[in-house]
Amino acid sequence: AQSVTQPDIHITVSEGASLELRCNYSYGATPYLFWYVQSPGQGLQLLLKYFSGDTLVQGIKGFEAEFKRSQSSFNLRKPSVHWSDAAEYFCAVGADNDMRFGAGTRLTVKP
């Protein structure tokens, strides 16, 4: 069965610093992978997705993610974090009939 692991529950970075949020997946076939962001009290907004092709995908808000099949990973990165990036980030794997989410990583941005 498909599953997603986000090893970091909470990460704190300084504004302007780089960011990497980790995501590992388990899926029997080639996965379709997503990153969503959730601001407090808000819904889920899609940041980026990987279906096939180039393993480095660009998303909105300056985010990118790299699919590494050998490591079963799909880590999210941003070169310079802004205070408005503080939110909960969810990695998800697309299954045949639905989507399964990781537990989420809460990002705090220090001034």
Place this chain on the structure above:
Amino acid sequence: EPEVTQTPSHQVTQMGQEVILRCVPISNHLYFYWYRQILGQKVEFLVSFYNNEISEKSEIFDDQFSVERPDGSNFTLKIRSTKLEDSAMYFCASSSSRDRAGELFFGEGSRLTVL
């Protein structure tokens, strides 16, 4: 840009009461979903729905839950007799495709508080 809309945004109810959460999926989408997020926890799959029937459901989706598409636009989640542990944010999502390439579009969520 088309979006999934959910009502109410927040509902408070007494334990044992029935609750109906409503969703209007994106108009040309065919696959509909409900997810739940208990405060501070992960987003959990509840149920998927296609062609007027449930496609898949999780172990969370017991007999207290039901879904319905009563007309051409609404997709509802009913909890027959709410329990305290049903307090959560409920997200509706829709997709144009059953294939894994299909992206799920999520609504803003309905927060349910059971007292």
